[in-house]
Amino acid sequence: MRQTVCKVVFPAAGLGTRFLPATKAQPKEMLPLVDKPIIQYGVEEALAAGCNQIIMVTGRGKSAIEDHFDVSFELEKILDEKKKTDLLRVVREISDMIHVAYVRQKEALGLGHAVLTARELVGREPFAVLLADDVIDAQVPVLKQMIDVFEKTQSSVLATQIVEGEAISAYGVLDVKPVDGQSDGRLYEVFNMVEKPPVEEAPSNLAIIGRYILTPTIFDVLTQTQMGKGGEIQLTDGLRLLLKREKVYAYVYEGKRHDTGDKLGFLKATIEFALKRDDLGGALKEYLRQLKLD
Numbered sequence: 001m002r003q004t005v006c007k008v009v010f011p012a013a014g015l016g017t018r019f020l021p022a023t024k025a026q027p028k029e030m031l032p033l034v035d036k037p038i039i040q041y042g043v044e045e046a047l048a049a050g051c052n053q054i055i056m057v058t059g060r061g062k063s064a065i066e067d068h069f070d071v072s073f074e075l076e077k078i079l080d081e082k083k084k085t086d087l088l089r090v091v092r093e094i095s096d097m098i099h100v101a102y103v104r105q106k107e108a109l110g111l112g113h114a115v116l117t118a119r120e121l122v123g124r125e126p127f128a129v130l131l132a133d134d135v136i137d138a139q140v141p142v143l144k145q146m147i148d149v150f151e152k153t154q155s156s157v158l159a160t161q162i163v164e165g166e167a168i169s170a171y172g173v174l175d176v177k178p179v180d181g182q183s184d185g186r187l188y189e190v191f192n193m194v195e196k197p198p199v200e201e202a203p204s205n206l207a208i209i210g211r212y213i214l215t216p217t218i219f220d221v222l223t224q225t226q227m228g229k230g231g232e233i234q235l236t237d238g239l240r241l242l243l244k245r246e247k248v249y250a251y252v253y254e255g256k257r258h259d260t261g262d263k264l265g266f267l268k269a270t271i272e273f274a275l276k277r278d279d280l281g282g283a284l285k286e287y288l289r290q291l292k293l294d
């Protein structure tokens, strides 16, 4: 029986130390790109891919995420009284958008452990994992591109992109062979992978990016995955065990990715998204022009 994907797991328990002090009292996922929290871009991508069952893996200090996707009765009442109908619509859309379940990762034991925490809520069906830090601007939502590949392969699929030079060491890195004649040369079969290797040990320049379609077998192998890099249970190590049982594919998605977990990446994404906006783009362009940077 062919299976489809309708659940998306959002690991959102990380401490956000790269953005301190901004993240001392608010989750990093709630930092806004222009006027929308980072995590909402991911949720909108999931919806656009046809997945409306969202599972958030959160932790201490993350209640702002729950509030954001909940109904804000007081706010809606005030906006209604003040006849701010456009804003009222924006606020309502967020809570109407999704069915969301929350599960808490009690200890920060890594991405693999976060995914394992969602096991009961996912059940025995294929599902997606979306790392909200990786905001990807694409004509066809990347999650949709990945689900299309899953529907053909019925196997786990990892999003990948080329990363040149030393920067590869910040990623899970793939050892792959192209699958000829499939998906315009964008599809690869995965044979091995390493989490954050030194550049000289990287098996290729193909980095894992934060979109995964996984079969439920990943839960079985994650329970056997040992602590890896940084003393954490790494999803990459779990996936290496998965390779012994099932085929795993990698897909070079179409789209522009912004690493909003990084300060410079966050700033670049803010500028690019603002430049695309009808209400801000023109004025921002004008401002940037008059800065006369050398």
Ligand code: G1P
Binding pocket: 111, 131, 134, 170, 171, 172, 173, 195, 196, 207, 208, 209, 210, 234, 235, 236
């Ligand atoms: C995680 C994964 C890594 C992957 C990356 C993509 O790392 O562990 O394999 O390449 O996401 O963004 P993190 O960025 O959370 O350190």
